[in-house]
Amino acid sequence: MAEYAHPEALASTDWVAQHGNDPTVRVVEVDVDTRAYSEAHVPGAIAWAWNTQLCDTVRRDILSQQQFEALMAASGVTPDATLVIYGDNNNWFAAWAFWQAKIYGHKDVRLMNGGRKKWLSEGRDVSVEVPHVAATQYQAHAADLSLRAFLPQVQDASAHRSAALVDVRSPQEFTGEILAPAGLPETCQRGGHIPGARSIPWGRACNDDGTFKSADELKALYAREGIDGSKPVITYCRIGERSSHTWFVLRYLLGFDKVTNYDGSWTEWGNLVGANVERGAAA
Amino acid sequence: MKIEEYQERQLTVDGWEVNITSYRLGAEWHAKADNVSPGATLCRSTGATREEAEGKALKRAEELLDRTHRRVV
Numbered sequence A: 001m002a003e004y005a006h007p008e009a010l011a012s013t014d015w016v017a018q019h020g021n022d023p024t025v026r027v028v029e030v031d032v033d034t035r036a037y038s039e040a041h042v043p044g045a046i047a048w049a050w051n052t053q054l055c056d057t058v059r060r061d062i063l064s065q066q067q068f069e070a071l072m073a074a075s076g077v078t079p080d081a082t083l084v085i086y087g088d089n090n091n092w093f094a095a096w097a098f099w100q101a102k103i104y105g106h107k108d109v110r111l112m113n114g115g116r117k118k119w120l121s122e123g124r125d126v127s128v129e130v131p132h133v134a135a136t137q138y139q140a141h142a143a144d145l146s147l148r149a150f151l152p153q154v155q156d157a158s159a160h161r162s163a164a165l166v167d168v169r170s171p172q173e174f175t176g177e178i179l180a181p182a183g184l185p186e187t188c189q190r191g192g193h194i195p196g197a198r199s200i201p202w203g204r205a206c207n208d209d210g211t212f213k214s215a216d217e218l219k220a221l222y223a224r225e226g227i228d229g230s231k232p233v234i235t236y237c238r239i240g241e242r243s244s245h246t247w248f249v250l251r252y253l254l255g256f257d258k259v260t261n262y263d264g265s266w267t268e269w270g271n272l273v274g275a276n277v278e279r280g281a282a283a
Numbered sequence B: 001m002k003i004e005e006y007q008e009r010q011l012t013v014d015g016w017e018v019n020i021t022s023y024r025l026g027a028e029w030h031a032k033a034d035n036v037s038p039g040a041t042l043c044r045s046t047g048a049t050r051e052e053a054e055g056k057a058l059k060r061a062e063e064l065l066d067r068t069h070r071r072v073v
Helices: A013-019 A065-074 A088-103 A115-121 A151-160 A171-175 A215-223 A241-253 A265-269 B050-066
Strands: A025-029 A082-086 A109-112 A164-167 A233-236 A259-261 B003-013 B016-025 B028-035 B041-047
Touching: A013 A082, A013 A115, A025 A088, A082 A088, A082 A115, A088 A109, A088 A115, A088 A241, A109 A115, A115 B003, A151 A164, A151 A233, A151 A265, A164 A241, A215 A241, A233 A241, A233 A265, A241 A259, B003 B050, B016 B050, B028 B050, B041 B050
Parallel strands: A025 A082, A082 A109, A164 A233, A233 A259
Antiparallel strands: B003 B016, B016 B028, B028 B041
């Protein structure tokens, strides 16, 4: 059985239970549902809200380097700290936070394998206390934009097949049957997918307990759609968090070195005047 | 403090597969409804019993899913 390419990018729930309160470790919960943390969380964990603390709240963008440094400093994180991130929905926005931490060069970032779901289902200790953390000084690296795809790259990939496009949304979003995950607000004008994209929903990378599937299973999953690491890959979803999850799988578990996350995603493409859209199942 | 009696089950609401998670935390029951694909949380609720918490979550999930517009493709 093959090993993950970067097993050091994962922390098990056992490891977090043993090391979560070590002075060099900071555990952070990042949820889609930002109320989840206050209900109960891993003892000692702090929380980041994806919609206020992990994005620029004025223009649509990820954190600037300065904003990222301020968040790390306020969270008591030093550049050499082990940052363990977990969250609900099998780590959707935890992966989004991981992606930004890597963009700004934080060396030791890990996702807690299985996320919040696994921690709760295992009946482990939880807490409602918000820990006090002492602020630090934090100097980030300049943004590594090789991890991020912007619209022109995606347009080029779609037009010239210069990179494989992986749409990780649900099959119904991919075909255009629905414009947003069922029950959530519609945020685009058109449904469908970027021409040339392959549909590989993010959740297929996970086991029932929320952990990632084995390296062999993941390799087979993506290879079936022609994603084998031989050419660049661009992942996308609706706003970039589900695609961060798949970006993590491809880059850190399978070790593909040219994987970028298109955080503009369908909210950008599906609102773009004149953009080509495909509907129905993948060709 | 520990999560106790954690349980997940799937059911269909308005034609959509919904996952209901419920557990007890202290004296209070918590429930969460999410759509199975893609797995996004629809709502959370609490109650004095599992049935009450799940019932509230399902009612709210039904309201939200009812607003989802399916298009012909």
